[in-house]
Amino acid sequence: MLMQQLTRNMSYAARMRLLNKQHPVWFVKCLRRIRKLKPETFFEKYLRMKYTDPYSEFKKKLANIQFIEGQAVCGIQNVKRILLSDSIQVNQLYFALKCNSEKNFNEAAINELIGLAKRQLIEMNVLSSGMITKISGCSDHEGVCADVTMLPARDGVTLQSEALVLVLGDAHIPHRCAALPKQFRRMLLPNKIQHILCTGNLCTKEQFDFLKSLASDVHVVKGDFDEDSDNQETKVVTVGQFRIGLCHGHQLVPWGDFQVIEMLRRKLNVDIMITGNTHKLETYEREGIYYINPGSITGAFTPLEPNVTPSFVLLDVQQAIVTIYIYKLINDEVKVEKTQYKKT
Numbered sequence: 351m352l353m354q355q356l357t358r359n360m361s362y363a364a365r366m367r368l369l370n371k372q373h374p375v376w377f378v379k380c381l382r383r384i385r386k387l388k389p390e391t392f393f394e395k396y397l398r399m400k401y402t403d404p405y406s407e408f409k410k411k412l413a414n415i416q417f418i419e420g421q422a423v424c425g426i427q428n429v430k431r432i433l434l435s436d437s438i439q440v441n442q443l444y445f446a447l448k449c450n451s452e453k454n455f456n457e458a459a460i461n462e463l464i465g466l467a468k469r470q471l472i473e474m475n476v477l478s479s480g481m482i483t484k485i486s487g488c489s490d491h492e493g494v495c496a497d498v499t500m501l502p503a504r505d506g507v508t509l510q511s512e513a514l515v516l517v518l519g520d521a522h523i524p525h526r527c528a529a530l531p532k533q534f535r536r537m538l539l540p541n542k543i544q545h546i547l548c549t550g551n552l553c554t555k556e557q558f559d560f561l562k563s564l565a566s567d568v569h570v571v572k573g574d575f576d577e578d579s580d581n582q583e584t585k586v587v588t589v590g591q592f593r594i595g596l597c598h599g600h601q602l603v604p605w606g607d608f609q610v611i612e613m614l615r616r617k618l619n620v621d622i623m624i625t626g627n628t629h630k631l632e633t634y635e636r637e638g639i640y641y642i643n644p645g646s647i648t649g650a651f652t653p654l655e656p657n658v659t660p661s662f663v664l665l666d667v668q669q670a671i672v673t674i675y676i677y678k679l680i681n682d683e684v685k686v687e688k689t690q691y692k693k694t
Contacts, residue, residue: 513589514542515665516564519549519598519626520646522575523557527648531660533684534647534677540564543664545589549626549644550598551575573626574600586618590667591693595620599627599643606630606643615639621693622665622672628652631661633674633689640691642674649679 516538523529530538543565550573552558561568572581585596595618602610606628615623624642629652631645642663649660660679665672676687 513544513665513667515545515547515589515594515667516543517547517549517624517642517644517663517665518647519644520551520573520629520650521553521557521648522551522646522650523553523648525553525575526650530648531679533679533682534660534662537684538564545569545587547587547594547596547624549573549596549624550579550581551626569596571596571598573598584614584618586620589665590672591670592622592667592672593618593620594622594624596624599625602627606632608636608641611641612636612639615641622691629655629658631659631663631676631678633663633676635691638694640672640674 521527521530529535540563544567546561546565546568548561548568548570550571552561552570552573553575558568558570561570569585569587570579570581571585572579572583583597583601587594587596595615597614599605599611602614602625604610606625611623611625614625620639622640622642624644626643626645628643629646629650630643632641632643634641644663645661646658647660647662649658651658662677664675664677666675670693672691672693674689674691676689678685678687
């Protein structure tokens, strides 16, 4: 095995330091489980559990797998690329998982990967025949091998969703923030999203041009700081079976008041109502209607709130169901929450 060859001439203490450095949590669990074994037996047992068993189990799930650059399953090294010679649908997709328990494959982790595919946070290259030839990407999920690259360019992939809709607003660039957070910007690449709905306050043409570079269908309403904009104050956009209303919200007094927002929603006759202005992220359902405030994508301050969490929302529209992914930047890490809304 690769690890055995690399560590053949190492002392036992050096081996243990290496393992402890690479996988401290898993190392402790493994140590507790087989601590009574002799040192060399322990090391061989560790290798067998980390490589042999997961690899054999993985081969049962997917045939004809070729690993690049000698990289192993289960995260001893990050799995950067996997070539698949079989035709596999997105909803049947499996990935190399970290072996942090006796069970090699965690259904929650697999489902998370499928979600990443639908949100286009992983790359899948597909031949004209529909065969998947390459998978790469990253995930913060505990059960999925992580990688440092995000959202590489992708062509020819058809996912099982009617549309991905990016909802954002209140950037206030450059007046209150210099630029989009780098963690968000590296996720937002061209040809990944079909529609963009912006609640306004982009403030500059450069920010609008950036949105146009991400998707051809971009809808922006006028915010109170979009002084030179001729955008409408309200819009209605149809995506799939959903009518989506869009308004910045500075016109609605009191700001963020549900009853005032609901009055506008009834006037527009929409299934999903999107407003901004407060820079406060909110997503909720009431009486069969879904309401979204994406917050501020840059975390721009307000007179009432100096510390605002950067956020945006992604809608995955599938017929009469929309899955809502909520992205927040907390302590320089992107956190994702998920909920679902079904049209009645």
